[in-house]
Amino acid sequence: MKNAIQRSAPVTLGIASFVIILVIWELLVRVGWANPFFTSQPSAIASALARQIRTGELLRNFLVSFREFVMGFSAAVVVGLVLGVVAGWYRVIEYILDPFIWFLYSAPLIAFYPIFVIRLGLGSGTVIAISFLLSVTPIAVNTLTGMKNINPSLILAARSFGARPHDLLWKVALPASVPMIVAGLRLGVGRALTGVIIAELFVASSGLGYSISYNGQLLRTTNMFASLIVIVALGVACTQSLSALEARFDSWRTSPGV
Amino acid sequence: MARIAAFESRPRFFESRAFVSTTAVLLFLIFWEIAPRLHWIDGTFTSEPSRVIAATLEILRGGDLLRDVSISLLEFTLGMIFAILIGVPIGLLLGTFQTLRYLLDPPVMALYATPQLALLPIFVVWLGIGVGSKMAVVFVGGVIPIIVNSIAGVREVDRSLVLAARSFCASQKDVFAKVIFPGSLPAVMIGIRLGISRGVLGVIVAEMYVSQSGIGNEIMKYGSAFRVDYLLVYVILVSVFGFTATTAVRALEERLRA
Numbered sequence: 001m002k003n004a005i006q007r008s009a010p011v012t013l014g015i016a017s018f019v020i021i022l023v024i025w026e027l028l029v030r031v032g033w034a035n036p037f038f039t040s041q042p043s044a045i046a047s048a049l050a051r052q053i054r055t056g057e058l059l060r061n062f063l064v065s066f067r068e069f070v071m072g073f074s075a076a077v078v079v080g081l082v083l084g085v086v087a088g089w090y091r092v093i094e095y096i097l098d099p100f101i102w103f104l105y106s107a108p109l110i111a112f113y114p115i116f117v118i119r120l121g122l123g124s125g126t127v128i129a130i131s132f133l134l135s136v137t138p139i140a141v142n143t144l145t146g147m148k149n150i151n152p153s154l155i156l157a158a159r160s161f162g163a164r165p166h167d168l169l170w171k172v173a174l175p176a177s178v179p180m181i182v183a184g185l186r187l188g189v190g191r192a193l194t195g196v197i198i199a200e201l202f203v204a205s206s207g208l209g210y211s212i213s214y215n216g217q218l219l220r221t222t223n224m225f226a227s228l229i230v231i232v233a234l235g236v237a238c239t240q241s242l243s244a245l246e247a248r249f250d251s252w253r254t255s256p257g258v
Numbered sequence: 259m260a261r262i263a264a265f266e267s268r269p270r271f272f273e274s275r276a277f278v279s280t281t282a283v284l285l286f287l288i289f290w291e292i293a294p295r296l297h298w299i300d301g302t303f304t305s306e307p308s309r310v311i312a313a314t315l316e317i318l319r320g321g322d323l324l325r326d327v328s329i330s331l332l333e334f335t336l337g338m339i340f341a342i343l344i345g346v347p348i349g350l351l352l353g354t355f356q357t358l359r360y361l362l363d364p365p366v367m368a369l370y371a372t373p374q375l376a377l378l379p380i381f382v383v384w385l386g387i388g389v390g391s392k393m394a395v396v397f398v399g400g401v402i403p404i405i406v407n408s409i410a411g412v413r414e415v416d417r418s419l420v421l422a423a424r425s426f427c428a429s430q431k432d433v434f435a436k437v438i439f440p441g442s443l444p445a446v447m448i449g450i451r452l453g454i455s456r457g458v459l460g461v462i463v464a465e466m467y468v469s470q471s472g473i474g475n476e477i478m479k480y481g482s483a484f485r486v487d488y489l490l491v492y493v494i495l496v497s498v499f500g501f502t503a504t505t506a507v508r509a510l511e512e513r514l515r516a
Contacts, residue, residue, distance in 0.1 A: 013360035021365065038384055095278035100286070106455070106500040108462040108474075111493045114481040115303050194373035198463050201378065209376065213467075216379030224380055235371035 040222040048226045062230055064207040065196055068124050069234075072131025073192040080136045080188065081181070084143020088177075089169070094144060105137040110198050117203055126203045131195030135188040142184025146177025182246045189238045197231065208234075305486035310494075313487040322476075327495075330472040333389050334461045337396025341453055345401040346446055349408020354438065359409065370406050374398045374456065375463055387468045395460040400453030407452070411445025412438055447511040451504050458500040 022042045028034040029041040036044065052058035087094040109130060116126040150173055158172045200209025208227045215223040271277055287307050294301025317323050352359045352366075377398055381391040415438050423437050465474020466481075473492050480488040 009357075010360045010363075013357065014364040017361045017364055092273070092278055095275050096282040098275070099279050099283050102501065103497055106458075106504070107493055107497040108459050108477075110459075110463055110466065111477045111481060111489060111496075114484060115486065118303060118484075190371070190373070194375060194459075197373045197376045201375075201463075201467055212376060212379045216383055219383060221380070221383060224383070228376055228380070231376045232368050232372045235373065236368055239367075239371040 036221075037219070038221060040225050044222045045225045045229065048222045049229070052223075052226060058226075058230065061206055061208050061211045061227065062234070064124070064204075065200065065209065065231075066234065068127045068131060068200075068207065069192055069196045069238075072128045072195060073135055073189065075128075075132045076135040076139055076188055076192060077185065079132075080139025080184070081143055083136075083140040084181075084184075085147065085169070085174070087140070088144045088147025088173070097140075101137055101140060104133065105141065109133050110195075110202070113199065113202055122203050123205060127196055127199040127207070130199040131192045134195035135192035138187035138191060139181075139184045142180045142187070143177060146180030146184075147173055149180070150176045178249050179246075182242065182249065185245075186239070186242055189242060190235075193231075193235055193238065302484065303486060305490060309487040310490050313485075314491045317488065317491055326471060326473050326476055329389070330461055330465065330474065333392035333464075333472070334396055334457055336389075337393040337461070338400050338454065338457050340393070341397045341400030341404055341457070342450060344397075345404030345449070345453070346408055348401075349405040349446070349449070350412055350434075350439065350442065352405065353409040353412025353442065354434070363409075366402065366405055369398075370402050374402060375460060378460075378464055378467055381464075382468055387470065392461055392464040392469070392472075395464045396457040399456035399460040400450075403452035403456065404446070404449035407445045407449030408442060411442030411449075414445060415441035444511055444515045447507055447514060451507040451511065454503050454507060455500055458496060458503070462496055 025034075025039070026042045029036045029039060049058065083097065087097050113126060113130060116129050120126045120129055154172050154176060155168060158168055163171065196207070197209035197212075200207040201213045204210035208231050211227040212224050212231075215221075215227070290304065291306050291308060293299045294304060294306055352362055375395065378391070378395055381394040385391040385394055419437050419441065420433055423433050428436070461472075462474040462477065465472040466478045467474075469475045469478075473496060477489060477492050480486075480492070
């Protein structure tokens with residue numbers, strides 16, 4: 001009995017914590033200690049969400065942002081993996097790419113959005129480009145690091161048994177780099193979402209980031225929180241699905257380390 | 259060929275990282291300088307290194323740089339100091355006390371998976387267009403990774419060390435101050451490093467979104483005027499700052515681990 005309680009404790013307390021936050025928030029407004037004009041309240045946000053679902057506004061904004069995220073992130077995965085593998089395989093290419101990757105990594109790329117707008121227009125094209133640029137660097141850097149840190153004895157063993165270069169790549173180097181690559185994808189997901197949201201603050205005419213910004217200019221805090229909750233849900237869903245992916249691709253690994 | 263460090267021949271100078279990276283950057287700069295002159299690309303949107311240097315001198319000669327830098331730096335530093343002062347103790351507490359962790363982990367992880375810059379328009383409504391909203395963005399961007407990594411740091415501390423200290427009659431306070439805290443410092447530093455890079459992006463995006471001064475404000479001004487040369491000076495300044503700050507923290511991190 002005690003064990004069952006202990007095992008369910010994380011879930012119970014986790015749900016409890018969201019309930020407590022919502023109740024306190026609602027009470028603070030009802031009692032009059034918080035001004036609903038600024039803080040809104042859970043009941044109002046819930047009805048705003050329900051209204052936005054009915055009118056289709058929520059689905060439309062969500063689909064716009066989600067599409068931008070998927071396109072930016074998947075382009076970043078393809079390009080980042082290829083760059084990382086090539087740079088991990090050929091040392092000269094690593095040295096050539098290194099300074100540019102570090103500049104991309106540390107530069108506030110959103111600064112260049114006016115230039116993107118000229119090429120790609122005010123809207124999804126620019127948002128996708130910024131999301132791509134923000135998320136491609138961690139994926140490339142982590143893939144490269146994963147390839148460089150392979151246990152040399154694995155490569156030697158494979159070679160001794162006559163592995164050809166492409167066997168080494170597909171059967172040793174890539175599988176051994178999976179943990180680093182997934183860590184890169186995790187960072188990349190976060191940065192791709194950030195890219196979508198901040199780009200939408202500046203250039204979009206629909207999407208979740210745009211909705212927050214637009215409602216902010218009208219001081220509609222309830223609508224802002226409604227969009228924010230959808231963004232939080234999207235972020236959590238992406239992170240969770242990556243964890244599932246990680247468990248699946250890494251299931252062959254029997255002992256930690258190697 | 260896959261690399262095996264131990265089996266590589268002595269690196270020759272023209273294969274060294276310093277030589278290859280410097281050559282790549284120099285070739286890129288030369289291409290960037292001559293391509294617009296030969297009409298291979300449209301220089302309006304790419305500028306040229308010579309014009310960036312001229313713009314740097316121009317900005318240094320004007321008097322606004324010091325004011326912009328000090329405002330952005332103030333917003334960044336205050337936000338980060340609060341993030342460290344609040345994030346580290348919360349993280350250590352959550353790492354130490356299981357029930358507290360079960361209770362607060364879900365909201366913290368939800369915020370960790372969310373692009374924190376989505377909160378920017380809400381902070382502007384709450385705190386106005388001045389220093390306050392930028393500090394808040396830097397604070398939220400910094401405090402979440404600091405909490406998450408501090409929790410991980412406490413949990414990474416070797417249990418046998420804690421048990422050993424207890425066997426020698428160390429008090430709860432001593433165990434915390436002399437075993438858990440020092441043991442979790444490397445992970446805390448990782449959190450601070452992640453927080454710094456999110457904070458730098460946060461301050462710039464927040465200033466670009468709405469402000470009256472600061473580096474982000476200049477970026478916005480020159481960006482909308484398509485003065486790419488001036489824009490690049492500020493972007494490079496921010497990159498160098500972010501790169502230096504994270505490299506410094508990384509060095510500290512390695513010293514703590516050693």
